[in-house]
Amino acid sequence: MNLDENGVWLGRVWDAKAHGPIVVTIRDGYFVDITTKAAPLVRDICEMPHPAAYVSSIEGIAVGTVASIERAAVGDYSQTHILAPCDLQAIKACGVTFANSMVERVIEEQAAGDPQKANAIRDNIGALIGDNLKNVKAGSKDAEQIKAALIKEGLWSQYLEVGIGPDAEVFSKAQTLSAVGHGAEVGLHPISDWNNPEPEVVLTVSSKGKIVGATLGNDVNLRDVEGRSALLLSKAKDNNASCSIGPMIRLFDADFGMDDVGAAELDMTVTGTQDGFVMHGTSSMTEISRAPSDLVQQVIGRHHQYPDGFMLFLGTLFAPTQDRDVPGEGFTHKLGDEVKISSPKLGELCNTVQLSTHCPEWRFGISHLMRNLAQRDLL
Template sequence: MRIIRFLSDPYSPVLAAVTDDRRIYPLPYTDFLELVRTAERRGETPLMLLRQVLSSLEPLNRSYEELALLVPIEAPEVWACGVTYERSRDARNAESGGGEGGMTCYDKVYEAERPEIFFKSTAARTVGPHQPVYLRSDSSWQVPEPELGLVLDRNGRILGYTAGNDMSSRDIEGENPLYLPQAKIWRHSCSIGPSIRLAETVEDPYRFEISCRIYRGGRKVFEESATTGRMKRKMEELVSFLIRDNPIFDGTVLLTGTCIVPPDNFTLREGDRIEIEISGIGTLINYVKAPVPQY
């Protein structure tokens, strides 16, 4: 069972459930968190509540592809993890010129008890399906980072899973690790969606298949796939460090790191189409736009 948000008209967001046979049921809740809280008040799980609600509803007479999808949740904060996969560690070493003789900071964090966790985005900076992600004006080496996102409540409980794009300026981070906030945070540098997969419907979150495809001028210029089973750290471990002495909000999203990195000679360009697909969640599609002029 997946949860989506879409526009029924230019001003009316609708929360809906998508069943495994792709039938879409508009729900009587304003957002995903209201669904979760309603289930809690009734002593039920979200899936139990949905099964009851859907039994009295008619599916929408529209296909999934026809909907104007929104971010499935307006996350008050998005956090992200780095170097949780070996591929990510190797990429960080390559962009910084390290990795030859001696331990780099990326080698150390890969082996350390404490993971790398950083602030990524706010609701105002985060976009959803088919919305543009922007390039950064002072970077010449930028890539998408396809990641599994955990939708959390304030106690760190995993409510669901979504797909995320943790856009990254590899040259800025490679110049100096202290530049990480600038390499990660700028206008529309984060996207999530297209849906939230209810956590209780996922038997094993380490069996998600993640794929990334990039098209340029209608031609596919990059494609790679991997699985969350290659993650070095457990998801609960990452959450435990996020909430350690750090209050979070209901609806916070934690991106769990990337295992897919385009070649070192690749950088995004305006007009590129990025597709990030995660099994059981869907395909998050965004187009790349040039930086917005600053006045």
């Protein structure tokens, strides 16, 4: 997981002895159980006035070394293993928040999900749109002028509307408790032939709209499905194991905050176990077109409340165009691909690509969690 030893870390582990999830932090190379009756959930700690101070001071019990638990089989309930670090939070995501990825969404739409058409469309409109939009502030007068010019040229798109218009694209990425964590398989819907990982920063936000921490995420993307129609977004985004978050939430404190989020550099490597293919990618938060705090305000407010807080994917700069098999068809996943997303202050999130229909089924929902906590006398 490569976690910065100066960070205050908050996460979850499946405890084989408790037959349920526990709340953990890391101390001296050990996962330490900090689950209490007063705060049995990650959600409860994130609702506190000073989550980092609480996690730093609360006593706990070591449950195993980070190295040993990291090696455990994820999804095997007989073994203590790592879970996604969120529990009752809603899982939301922002799309088209970077100019380069915005161009690729337009290309997907124009290609109607056909990767063979993408290169020609990219040559025709990609450079024009990218050059004009790279430094444009979403919702500004300059953005309105560019919008008018693009409409005149017949190049307007719903993706450009949310990319440079006043309203951001925010969607529900996954169901509460359905996200997988570090070391897990990530799932592709079997109908997809054109897909890719999306390395992102994920904010942890309380019910009051306060940003209390950040982590990494893989917003697995089915380019062909969403490209056929934006109305297929839920089918493209919300599938079994299609959302990965982790490895742990780094809580905000004197050494880490929103300035660090805004300066974060994400590196990603995809390694094919079938063909030895290697792809490197990056995503720099310095190039985001909307302030993360503005994105949070668009999610929560008088118009919409989240009593248990939410996790918010901030979008990605990464849009793969490197050919893998057929010239002109770009990149798509193969089963067994190993995806590693890392950032110096947020650690490393690693997953293996599989079909959603072959990943472990999601069977531990909110009702199961509540019953488990009650049986352990934590409610």
